[in-house]
Amino acid sequence: MMMMIATSTINIGGRKKREQYLFLIIFLCICTIFFQRFSLSVEAASNSGSLKYTRHNYKQVSSLRLQRIEKHLNKINKPAVITVQSPDGDIIDCVHKRKQPALDHPLLKNHKIQKEAPERPKAMKKKMKHTNDKDEEGINNNNGDEAAAAVEGKGKEGAWVVHQTWHRNGTRCPRGTVPIRRSTVDDVLRAKSLFDYGKKKQQQPPNNFNFNNNLTADLSARRTNAPDVVSGNGHEHAIAYTGSLQEVYGARATINVWTPSIEQANEFSLSQIWVLSGSFDGSDLNSIEAGWQVSPELYGDNSPRLFTYWTTDSYQATGCYNLLCSGFIQTNSRIAIGASISPVSSYASNQYDVTILIWKDPKLGNWWMGFGDNTLVGYWPADLFTHLAEKATMVEWGGEVVNTRANGEHTATQMGSGHFAEDGFGKASYFRNLEIVDSDNSLSSVPGVSTLAENTNCYNIESSYNNEWGTHFYYGGPGKNSRCP
Numbered sequence: 364m365m366m367m368i369a370t371s372t373i374n375i376g377g378r379k380k381r382e383q384y385l386f387l388i389i390f391l392c393i394c395t396i397f398f399q400r401f402s403l404s405v406e407a408a409s410n411s412g413s414l415k416y417t418r419h420n421y422k423q424v425s426s427l428r429l430q431r432i433e434k435h436l437n438k439i440n441k442p443a444v445i446t447v448q449s450p451d452g453d454i455i456d457c458v459h460k461r462k463q464p465a466l467d468h469p470l471l472k473n474h475k476i477q478k479e480a481p482e483r484p485k486a487m488k489k490k491m492k493h494t495n496d497k498d499e500e501g502i503n504n505n506n507g508d509e510a511a512a513a514v515e516g517k518g519k520e521g522a523w524v525v526h527q528t529w530h531r532n533g534t535r536c537p538r539g540t541v542p543i544r545r546s547t548v549d550d551v552l553r554a555k556s557l558f559d560y561g562k563k564k565q566q567q568p569p570n571n572f573n574f575n576n577n578l579t580a581d582l583s584a585r586r587t588n589a590p591d592v593v594s595g596n597g598h599e600h601a602i603a604y605t606g607s608l609q610e611v612y613g614a615r616a617t618i619n620v621w622t623p624s625i626e627q628a629n630e631f632s633l634s635q636i637w638v639l640s641g642s643f644d645g646s647d648l649n650s651i652e653a654g655w656q657v658s659p660e661l662y663g664d665n666s667p668r669l670f671t672y673w674t675t676d677s678y679q680a681t682g683c684y685n686l687l688c689s690g691f692i693q694t695n696s697r698i699a700i701g702a703s704i705s706p707v708s709s710y711a712s713n714q715y716d717v718t719i720l721i722w723k724d725p726k727l728g729n730w731w732m733g734f735g736d737n738t739l740v741g742y743w744p745a746d747l748f749t750h751l752a753e754k755a756t757m758v759e760w761g762g763e764v765v766n767t768r769a770n771g772e773h774t775a776t777q778m779g780s781g782h783f784a785e786d787g788f789g790k791a792s793y794f795r796n797l798e799i800v801d802s803d804n805s806l807s808s809v810p811g812v813s814t815l816a817e818n819t820n821c822y823n824i825e826s827s828y829n830n831e832w833g834t835h836f837y838y839g840g841p842g843k844n845s846r847c848p
């Protein structure tokens with residue numbers, strides 16, 4: 364802004380004044396630099412539109428706070444055998460398996476990391492054809508114009524060179540180590556507090572949120588069936604879910620990957636699977652979640668990242684994202700949780716998706732996470748949970764955003780691709796081949812799902828069924844628009 368003023372002044376001024384103006388410009392430049400240096404954190408807190416994160420000026424942070432943060436980071440960042448610098452700025456530490464954060468958990472002090480692969484769920488139905496989309500890294504490329512064609516054919520050979528972004532470095536983590544995204548002081552400073560770092564914001568009871576249409580009554584009637592749709596604190600969803608009172612031992616889906624834009628730094632947009640058990644309006648909800656998310660606050664950028672989450676007390680004190688607290692045990696040396704996924708889908712062009720499977724090992728009871736068709740990422744030990752120690756009672760698939768209503772309006776934070784469900788393949792984001800694992804450790808297509816979105820003028824969902832994609836749905840939306848003010 365200041366520079367603009369200086370430039371226009373010079374155009375009016377004559378030759379003689381040139382030197383004066385040059386001085387003025389230099390002076391203004393210096394001012395601008397100073398101004399920027401000292402207003403970085405203010406900017407980060409209040410910016411809108413294009414989110415840009417600059418490093419904090421640590422001088423603004425009290426040394427006591429810095430000390431506390433560093434102490435915490437020393438605890439969660441484990442010593443690296445080697446370190447890999449990702450082109451996107453992440454630092455990936457290859458940490459010895461036995462030194463990973465999970466084992467700090469009081470219940471896991473003497474935990475023996477499971478060496479044997481658990482028994483994979485059996486594909487029951489012949490319609491499980493998409494399992495031939497083999498991809499070591501777990502990312503599929505759908506090049507087709509038609510949804511069905513995309514899954515069936517193209518890209519079988521060429522498309523599987525896609526990675527997590529850090530793989531482009533070329534260095535792999537040595538055997539016996541697991542790749543862990545290092546947390547930085549900046550990561551913590553973006554969170555509201557040290558306690559909040561890595562936590563999902565607590566979702567408050569639903570009564571203080573205004574819906575823009577008459578869905579409220581309907582929603583509260585269904586809320587007993589759809590637990591995580593507690594829309595306090597601006598959390599909004601477009602989800603599909605199985606009926607409750609079912610015994611479920613896992614779930615799988617293939618999720619389209621996009622880069623939804625986020626308006627406010629403290630908002631997020633995610634697309635995930637929830638595996639749930641416990642009471643939905645009490646404080647003992649157990650939840651295991653995995654998918655991709657864009658969260659400027661958590662990661663400092665706008666890239667979709669593979670993430671996990673767990674809680675055993677309705678998002679209160681237990682659990683966290685990724686490996687930011689102890690709990691999730693990682694076994695894979697190639698996939699880093701919290702690292703960005705690339706490439707991502709683009710509008711009316713190449714589509715990319717990732718397959719995520721969460722299931723309970725019938726022998727030892729641990730909840731495992733699979734990525735792609737053959738990659739095991741790690742597991743949540745059964746000991747972490749109360750209700751989920753036994754089984755899940757509900758599964759949800761879909762999108763969630765936080766709308767802070769900054770400036771008193773719905774924000775333009777996008778869900779999915781930012782386009783509504785009816786736009787279909789290549790434009791709207793999708794989940795395909797929704798499956799659940801039953802007590803037999805068998806995978807089967809979900810016969811039918813219910814869907815739910817708080818305000819379909821902001822984000823919506825449409826589910827459907829066909830042979831290739833089984834039960835699937837399109838979902839998402841732009842957030843703020845003329846019908847979603």
Ligand SMILES: *[C@@H]1O[C@H](CO)[C@@H](O)[C@H](O)[C@H]1NC(C)=O
Pocket residue numbers: 446447448449450531532533534
């Ligand atoms: C890969 O990571 C190493 C270790 O941090 C770094 O020295 C190197 O420059 C990185 N290479 C590339 C190609 O980014």
